[in-house]
Amino acid sequence: MKLSVIIPTINSENRIEKAVEHFSNYLDSTDAIEDYEILIAAQTSRDNTFRKIKALASENIRPLFIKEKGKGKGIQEGIRMAQHPWICFIDDDLSYPIEFIDDCVPLLPKYDIFIGSRYLGKRKGSKLRSFSGKVFHDYVSMLFSIPQKDIQAGLKLFRASVFDKISLPKEKGYLWDTVFLYYANKAKLRIKEIPIVYEDRPNQLSLFQSSVKMGFRALQLWWRLRIRKKD
Ligand SMILES: Nc1nc2c(ncn2[C@@H]2O[C@H](COP(=O)(O)OP(=O)(O)OP(=O)(O)O)[C@@H](O)[C@H]2O)c(=O)[nH]1
Ligand SMILES: [Mg+2]
Numbered sequence: 001m002k003l004s005v006i007i008p009t010i011n012s013e014n015r016i017e018k019a020v021e022h023f024s025n026y027l028d029s030t031d032a033i034e035d036y037e038i039l040i041a042a043q044t045s046r047d048n049t050f051r052k053i054k055a056l057a058s059e060n061i062r063p064l065f066i067k068e069k070g071k072g073k074g075i076q077e078g079i080r081m082a083q084h085p086w087i088c089f090i091d092d093d094l095s096y097p098i099e100f101i102d103d104c105v106p107l108l109p110k111y112d113i114f115i116g117s118r119y120l121g122k123r124k125g126s127k128l129r130s131f132s133g134k135v136f137h138d139y140v141s142m143l144f145s146i147p148q149k150d151i152q153a154g155l156k157l158f159r160a161s162v163f164d165k166i167s168l169p170k171e172k173g174y175l176w177d178t179v180f181l182y183y184a185n186k187a188k189l190r191i192k193e194i195p196i197v198y199e200d201r202p203n204q205l206s207l208f209q210s211s212v213k214m215g216f217r218a219l220q221l222w223w224r225l226r227i228r229k230k231d
Helices: 016-029 049-056 071-081 100-110 127-144 176-186 207-227
Strands: 002-009 035-043 061-066 086-090 113-124 155-159 191-199
Touching: 002 016, 002 071, 016 035, 016 049, 035 049, 035 071, 049 061, 061 071, 071 086, 071 176, 100 113, 100 155, 100 191, 113 127, 127 176, 127 207, 176 191, 176 207
Parallel strands: 002 035, 002 086, 035 061, 113 191
Antiparallel strands: 086 155, 113 155
């Protein structure tokens, strides 16, 4: 398999090197990977993230310097730059296991999109965060009729060619994934959830603040996509 791995990242000077090293060690050692590139989709940060990722550049590791805010924006730019037929994105804090690729490999011919699913697998960490994640999940799943169990998972693998069938979501924030899965289900793409063990490592400042913001954004998107029928 030839794979482009996108790491959306921000304010990560103290973790990005470790993440890139971990992912590239895995990609170098697994038989499943014929060729790969790692795209570090970094947004302008308060710390030295840009300087750190510049120093990581090599044949397989390509830093992207993105001015505009948002995890979705980082993923979009990564997808635009990706050169391989399979694309994966993964968070920068090692909360998701990259080894999930091994579980996907035997199933590649049968599916277009794989999700590293926290709700099928094990979730280590705070019960409150797990509960609020689930409430948000059920709310979004209802608004957009998305049947998958983990919509927002920060680990997804998909064919680059899916964007011949669906548009590349324009959403710039965390809800990029929701729009992606909404389009993918509508186009009847083949989606498989793979159980993973997730290590909760909270980054955001306030759970309440971010949940309210994302809840409101989900409503705006629901209005635009499902009621006004725009994309
Ligand atoms: N390029 C870019 N990446 C971002 C931005 N915000 C977050 N990220 C990255 O997106 C990934 C997920 O961010 P988190 O803050 O862990 O978000 P989360 O996992 O939904 O929230 P937590 O449950 O609090 O961890 C990480 O790799 C971040 O560095 C952004 O504005 N731009
Ligand atoms: Mg996180």
